[in-house]
Amino acid sequence: MNTDxxxxxxxxNKIAWVRFNRPDKRNSMSPALNRRMxxxxxxxxxxxxxxxxxLTGEGSAFSAGMDLKEYIREPASRGLGGVxxxxxxxxxxxxxxxxxxxxxxxxxxxxxxxxAYGPLFGCDLAFAADxxxxxxxxxxxxxxxxxxxxxxxxxxxxxxxxMFHAMLGEAIDGKMAAEWGLVNEAVPAAELHARVTExxxxxxxxxxxxxxxxxxxxxRVGLMSYDDAEDYLLRAQEAxxxxxxxxxxxxxxxxVDDKTYKPGLGAYEKGAAS
Ligand code: COA
Numbered sequence: 001m002n003t004d005x006x007x008x009x010x011x012x013n014k015i016a017w018v019r020f021n022r023p024d025k026r027n028s029m030s031p032a033l034n035r036r037m038x039x040x041x042x043x044x045x046x047x048x049x050x051x052x053x054x055l056t057g058e059g060s061a062f063s064a065g066m067d068l069k070e071y072i073r074e075p076a077s078r079g080l081g082g083v084x085x086x087x088x089x090x091x092x093x094x095x096x097x098x099x100x101x102x103x104x105x106x107x108x109x110x111x112x113x114x115x116a117y118g119p120l121f122g123c124d125l126a127f128a129a130d131x132x133x134x135x136x137x138x139x140x141x142x143x144x145x146x147x148x149x150x151x152x153x154x155x156x157x158x159x160x161x162x163m164f165h166a167m168l169g170e171a172i173d174g175k176m177a178a179e180w181g182l183v184n185e186a187v188p189a190a191e192l193h194a195r196v197t198e199x200x201x202x203x204x205x206x207x208x209x210x211x212x213x214x215x216x217x218x219x220r221v222g223l224m225s226y227d228d229a230e231d232y233l234l235r236a237q238e239a240x241x242x243x244x245x246x247x248x249x250x251x252x253x254x255x256v257d258d259k260t261y262k263p264g265l266g267a268y269e270k271g272a273a274s
Contacts, residue, residue: 006033007040008058014051015200016044016102023059026111030070034089041093045101051208052200053100055123056107062132065114066090066147090115090147097122098219103203103211107196108174108183113137114149121152124215126182127196128174129189134182135171155222156181205267207251209244213237246273 008021018040020027027033044050057063066072071090075082097104097119106123112134120126128134136153138145145153145166153162161180165172174186187195203211213236221229241248251268254260261268 007036016050016053020057026061026064027057028064028067030067038093051204053104061111062108063116065116094118094122108132117149117152128183128186130174130186132174133171134177136166139169213240
């Protein structure tokens with residue numbers, strides 16, 4: 001167990017469980033938390049003992065968004081420079097998460113508000129407790145959903161839902177969040193850890209280079225024309241092979257020659273050729 005105040009993590013069976021760790025402040029994101037989270041992401045990104053990263057929260061919250069005192073009010077008292085510095089630190093680790101080397105899963109155990117939509121979207125997959133609460137609460141304290149939150153709503157929700165969510169500032173529960181597409185699934189809180197572990201273990205069976213290329217492709221192609229996407233994907237596929245010798249041959253061989261698995265039903269056996 002490595003605990004460094006505002007962020008804690010454990011690595012078990014190639015899964016890194018990274019936790020927002022300010023439960024008394026509902027895991028709201030302070031500058032100190034944002035700085036520490038970037039360090040933790042750096043520490044884990046190329047650690048061979050880590051194959052999947054799960055982001056979750058200690059206590060009753062995933063994260064209650066930005067710390068209104070330490071992230072919003074105090075930096076503002078230092079002027080524009082203070083504001084921009086705080087923004088760079090939070091946006092910085094969310095961006096790092098969006099393009100992280102390892103697959104990432106948000107495990108939303110409780111409150112998830114405003115700024116927390118940055119890391120929520122930063123994670124490739126998201127699973128919630130049925131009774132978790134999601135809200136763009138900004139309108140309730142008098143600002144627009146900044147820090148990328150409005151963008152996340154538009155990326156993940158229909159126009160009408162995004163507009164309703166942002167304008168009304170009403171929280172929805174995990175079940176509704178799954179129905180709306182904010183998360184992949186919602187399950188009873190008692191089953192959340194087991195379900196996320198199950199998904200992480202499935203990811204661990206896949207070729208790691210192919211997973212990174214795949215997650216990047218899904219994020220990139222949305223903004224491209226079909227022709228641009230086709231071209232990007234062709235080049236991304238060839239670039240992925242550069243660091244991925246095994247996938248050039250082994251996946252096809254085990255299906256076509258050895259007949260030991262079916263790609264439609266599961267992953268090939270990694271490392272079988274070595
Ligand atoms: N920024 C700063 N402090 C926060 C915070 C935030 N976003 N969210 C919670 N806290 C603090 C509270 O001020 C309180 O501190 P205190 O013990 O020093 O008084 C502590 O965390 C516990 O919060 P509390 O409101 O008593 O917990 P709760 O479980 O009853 O309610 C929430 C949880 C999440 C509904 C409520 O804390 C809340 O509305 N938070 C703000 C959500 C928000 O709009 N975030 C900003 C989005 S960008």
